[in-house]
Amino acid sequence: MTQNTKICFSCCNNKRLSEEHVIPQALGGKLSAWIYCVDCNSQFGAEIDSELIKNIQFFGTALDIKRVRGKNKPYDVALAKNGTKLTFDGREFKRKKPIVKIEKDGDKIKYVDVTARSEGELRKICSNIKKKYDLFDEIKSFEEKHPGPTDTVTEYEFDNEQIRRCVAKIAYSLLCVKLPSDQVLSNAFDEVRNYIRFGAKNHLSSANYVNTGFMTDGIRPLHKIHIRLNRRKNLVIGFVCLFGTFRYTTLLSREFRSALDWPGIDHTIDPITSKFIEGNPSFRAPELDISDVISPKHSKQQVLRALAKGHEIISNYHSSHKFLKIETE
Numbered sequence: 259m260t261q262n263t264k265i266c267f268s269c270c271n272n273k274r275l276s277e278e279h280v281i282p283q284a285l286g287g288k289l290s291a292w293i294y295c296v297d298c299n300s301q302f303g304a305e306i307d308s309e310l311i312k313n314i315q316f317f318g319t320a321l322d323i324k325r326v327r328g329k330n331k332p333y334d335v336a337l338a339k340n341g342t343k344l345t346f347d348g349r350e351f352k353r354k355k356p357i358v359k360i361e362k363d364g365d366k367i368k369y370v371d372v373t374a375r376s377e378g379e380l381r382k383i384c385s386n387i388k389k390k391y392d393l394f395d396e397i398k399s400f401e402e403k404h405p406g407p408t409d410t411v412t413e414y415e416f417d418n419e420q421i422r423r424c425v426a427k428i429a430y431s432l433l434c435v436k437l438p439s440d441q442v443l444s445n446a447f448d449e450v451r452n453y454i455r456f457g458a459k460n461h462l463s464s465a466n467y468v469n470t471g472f473m474t475d476g477i478r479p480l481h482k483i484h485i486r487l488n489r490r491k492n493l494v495i496g497f498v499c500l501f502g503t504f505r506y507t508t509l510l511s512r513e514f515r516s517a518l519d520w521p522g523i524d525h526t527i528d529p530i531t532s533k534f535i536e537g538n539p540s541f542r543a544p545e546l547d548i549s550d551v552i553s554p555k556h557s558k559q560q561v562l563r564a565l566a567k568g569h570e571i572i573s574n575y576h577s578s579h580k581f582l583k584i585e586t587e
C-alpha cells in the first residue's frame with residue numbers, strides 16, 4: 259500500500275480513490291466523499307449513474323437546479339398537439355432543428371420558408387440559400403416563440419435494473435460516509451456491494467410507494483436518503499427519494515449485527531437552493547420486512563397518484579409552465 263492508495267468501499271482493494279457524489283451532482287447532489295476507487299467510480303458512472311441521470315435529469319433542468327459543475331442539460335419534448343420536437347433548457351422552449359422549406363416551380367424558386375432557433379442561425383441559413391440559388395430579394399422574418407404554458411410530452415423511466423442498482427449505491431454511499439469503516443467493510447454488506455457492482459438475479463432495491471410516504475414533505479422536490487437499522491431482525495434498510503417524487507427502498511444488509519441501536523441516518527437536500535435540511539432526530543422510519551423492501555405491494559393507481567403529486571410539486575416550483583403530462587404504462 260502506497261500513500262496514495264486507500265481502501266475502496268466497493269471492490270475493497272487498496273487503490274487510488276476518486277471523488278464520489280452520494281447523489282449524482284447532475285441531479286443537484288452536493289454531498290461527496292472519497293470512497294470508491296477510480297475504476298469502480300468510472301464503472302458506476304458509465305453503467306448505472308448514467309441511466310438514472312439520463313432518465314430524470316430533465317426534472318433538474320425544469321427546476322433550473324444548481325449544480326457543482328456542468329450545466330443542466332436541455333431535454334427534448336414533443337408538442338402534444340402536433341408532435342413538433344422542441345428542446346427545453348429550463349427557461350424556454352426552442353425548436354430542435356431549423357426547418358427549411360423550399361418550393362420550386364421548375365428551376366425557379368417560388369418561396370422559401372425558414373424556421374430557425376436564433377437570429378444568427380436564420381441569417382446563416384438565408385445567406386446560404388441566397389448564395390446557392392442566386393437570390394437577391396431580402397428575406398423577411400418574424401419571430402416565433404413557445405412560451406408557457408405549453409402542452410408537451412416527454413417520456414422517462416424511473417424503475418429498471420440499472421436504476422435500482424444506482425439507488426442501492428446512493429444509500430450505501432451514505433452509509434460509507436456515516437458508519438465507521440470497519441462496520442461498512444464487514445461481511446454484512448458484501449451482498450449489497452456485489453449487487454451494486456454486478457447486479458443480481460434477485461434485486462435488492464425497488465421503486466416503492468408503500469411505507470415511503472414519509473420521504474416527501476409534499477411541498478418541495480427534495481432529495482432524501484434515510485437509513486434505518488432493524489436491530490431485532492438484523493436488517494439495514496435504505497430509503498431514497500429523488501425530486502420528492504421517485505421513491506425507492508433498498509436492502510443494505512440482512513445480517514448486520516450490532517450491539518447498539520442507531521438513530522436513523524438522514525440526508526436531505528433541496529436541489530434548488532443546494533441547502534441541506536435537518537431532519538427530526540427522534541423520527542423513526544417504518545419497520546419493514548425484507549419483502550416490503552424488495553417486492554412492495556403497491557398498486558398501479560398508488561404509483562400514478564404519487565407521481566402525479568410529485569409532478570404537481572415540481573410544476574408549482576416552476577410556475578411559468580406546466581411541463582408534465584403523465585401517461586404511465
Ligand SMILES: [Zn+2]
Nearest residue numbers: 266269295298
Ligand atoms: Zn474499487
